[in-house]
Amino acid sequence: MERTLLIVKPDATARNLIGEIVRRVECSGFTVEQITKTRLGMEQARRFYAVHEGKPFFAGLCSYMCSGPIVPMVLAKENAVSDLRALIGATDPRRAACGTLRYDIGEDNQRNSVHASDAPESAEIEIAFFFGREQHAAPSH
Ligand code: CMP
Numbered sequence: 001m002e003r004t005l006l007i008v009k010p011d012a013t014a015r016n017l018i019g020e021i022v023r024r025v026e027c028s029g030f031t032v033e034q035i036t037k038t039r040l041g042m043e044q045a046r047r048f049y050a051v052h053e054g055k056p057f058f059a060g061l062c063s064y065m066c067s068g069p070i071v072p073m074v075l076a077k078e079n080a081v082s083d084l085r086a087l088i089g090a091t092d093p094r095r096a097a098c099g100t101l102r103y104d105i106g107e108d109n110q111r112n113s114v115h116a117s118d119a120p121e122s123a124e125i126e127i128a129f130f131f132g133r134e135q136h137a138a139p140s141h
Helices: 010-014 018-027 042-048 058-065 080-088 101-105 120-131
Strands: 002-008 031-035 071-077 114-116
Touching: 002 018, 002 080, 002 120, 010 018, 018 031, 018 071, 018 080, 018 101, 042 058, 042 120, 071 080, 071 120, 080 101, 080 114, 080 120
Parallel strands: none
Antiparallel strands: 002 071, 002 114, 031 071
């Protein structure tokens, strides 16, 4: 059994799509092991997306991720990392395959509704970021 991290992003929480996203991951064979609603501060967002520092979209990505509540969750399944990437589709919803989460509910490159870990190693780091002993995100309000 493998674990991965899915985040419901601010554009999707604002449209009340948390339940729809959870329903679709559960229907695809994933088990939700942990889930929380939270908000990122700018420092936390910069740390979470540190691998993208220096890219032209980095500042916009970080402020967007702080713009509203997010819902990180730990999902378990065999081949969870690659199966979840397939389920959510390409980063840009306009290029994502028909039937993927981002195709169906994403809006653009930035407002693409969900984030999923890209490798088992990053899944471990990202799960610890939100659910480890030293949690980085503030409670939602
Ligand atoms: P995510 O899976 O959360 O990982 C990094 C994020 O950066 C990605 O989803 C997008 O939301 C964002 N991103 C990647 N490329 C671009 C881009 N060209 N313009 C704006 N945002 C981008």
